[in-house]
Amino acid sequence: MIAIIGAGKMGEALLAGMLAKGHAPQDVLVTEPREDHAEELRGRYGVEVVTAADAAKRADTLLLALKPQDMVSLLDELAPYLSPAHLVISVAAGITTAVLEGHLPTGTPVVRAMPNTPALMGRGMTAVAGGAHTGGAHLDRAEALLGTVGEVVRVGEQHMDTVTAISGSGPAYFYFIAETMIEAGVAMGMPRATAQRLVGQTITGAAAMLTDSGEHPVVLREAVTSPGGTTAAALRELERHGVRTAFTDAIEAARDRSNALSGD
Ligand SMILES: NC(=O)C1=CN([C@@H]2O[C@H](COP(=O)(O)OP(=O)(O)OC[C@H]3O[C@@H](n4cnc5c(N)ncnc54)[C@H](O)[C@@H]3O)[C@@H](O)[C@H]2O)C=CC1
Ligand SMILES: O=C(O)[C@@H]1CCC=N1
Numbered sequence: 428m429i430a431i432i433g434a435g436k437m438g439e440a441l442l443a444g445m446l447a448k449g450h451a452p453q454d455v456l457v458t459e460p461r462e463d464h465a466e467e468l469r470g471r472y473g474v475e476v477v478t479a480a481d482a483a484k485r486a487d488t489l490l491l492a493l494k495p496q497d498m499v500s501l502l503d504e505l506a507p508y509l510s511p512a513h514l515v516i517s518v519a520a521g522i523t524t525a526v527l528e529g530h531l532p533t534g535t536p537v538v539r540a541m542p543n544t545p546a547l548m549g550r551g552m553t554a555v556a557g558g559a560h561t562g563g564a565h566l567d568r569a570e571a572l573l574g575t576v577g578e579v580v581r582v583g584e585q586h587m588d589t590v591t592a593i594s595g596s597g598p599a600y601f602y603f604i605a606e607t608m609i610e611a612g613v614a615m616g617m618p619r620a621t622a623q624r625l626v627g628q629t630i631t632g633a634a635a636m637l638t639d640s641g642e643h644p645v646v647l648r649e650a651v652t653s654p655g656g657t658t659a660a661a662l663r664e665l666e667r668h669g670v671r672t673a674f675t676d677a678i679e680a681a682r683d684r685s686n687a688l689s690g691d
Contacts, residue, residue, distance in 0.1 A: 429572065430456040430482035431490045432501065434468055437518055438492030440547035444576030446472055448549060458482045483508035488516065488572065495519040495688040502530035509535055511560065516540050516569050520591050521688025524558030524584060536561040538569040539587055541595045542576070551577030552594045556584035592681035600677070605630060 429450070431438050434457050446452060452473040459465045465476040483489065483505045493501055498519050509515070511534035517527055518540050527537040538561060542553040553573040557566050570579045582590060605626050612622030636647055652658040665671070 428454055428486040429488045429490060430486035431492060432458040432479055432482055433493035434459040440544050441576060442472060444546045444549055448575040456482050456486055479504050480508055488514045491517040495521050496691055498522050499530060506531055511535055514565050514568055518542055520595060521685045523689050526689055528558050534560050536565040539584060540569060540573060541587060541590045542573060543594050543598050545598060546576035549576055553577060553579045554582045554590040555579060556582055556587055588682045588685040591685040592678045596681045601630060
């Protein structure tokens, strides 16, 4: 039995993705304190919504998807009901395996995971790292569970803040670009629905070229950039405005924020 504790944006995306990929609603428990949202979850997915204590008593795998700032008090609430027979998976940004282990019974296996919201469509990217009491079989279990909603990669925990900055937060960067492109089209007089369709399919197509061709993005970009043409004119403006530096700084800021969250 799996329990998802905290069914907000990320927890619900994982719940929906898992159910869509064959997990039965009766094998998944959910803990969600917002009563109106709990009611929606029952109606939408047919899952049972229970207290955190009941989730710990009934499930062997707990997937914690609360805000990092709420995590320690939840761990303290769960600890009396947990044992090394449980597997605790946290998706909270910045919360280290050492922090998780420090608030759980000695020997509890923990996995720090960082998914992203495309999990909702079965297209997620998740990185996982194990703690001091986490064996290969525990990582296999976490990978199988999160693998129902997309791809999973194992990384050393020292890379988890970088993962958070790149693939955890990453979808938001592409939505930001999409929004900007749509607004530019609308400002030039294009109907909004047409602009949104052009941008959506362009991002989907570009992503497919990147993942399926195995080519470096520079090669793909050069193929679009005709000499003396429109793309060259656009890229020159992006460079003039320092967009490359802005992106690098943004990803570093996300990495640093993830690192700081463990101390908040
Ligand atoms: N939103 C995203 O794209 C991603 C989020 N994450 C991580 O997922 C976690 C949740 O983030 P979001 O879903 O964006 O936030 P959110 O605010 O949408 O969800 C948090 C949920 O936890 C619930 N909650 C609060 N206290 C609780 C308690 N004591 N017991 C059970 N549930 C409780 C809230 O009612 C809410 O539904 C964070 O730690 C974040 O770092 C990780 C990867 C991506
Ligand atoms: O913004 C956040 O803190 C979370 C973690 C990665 C994506 N969303």
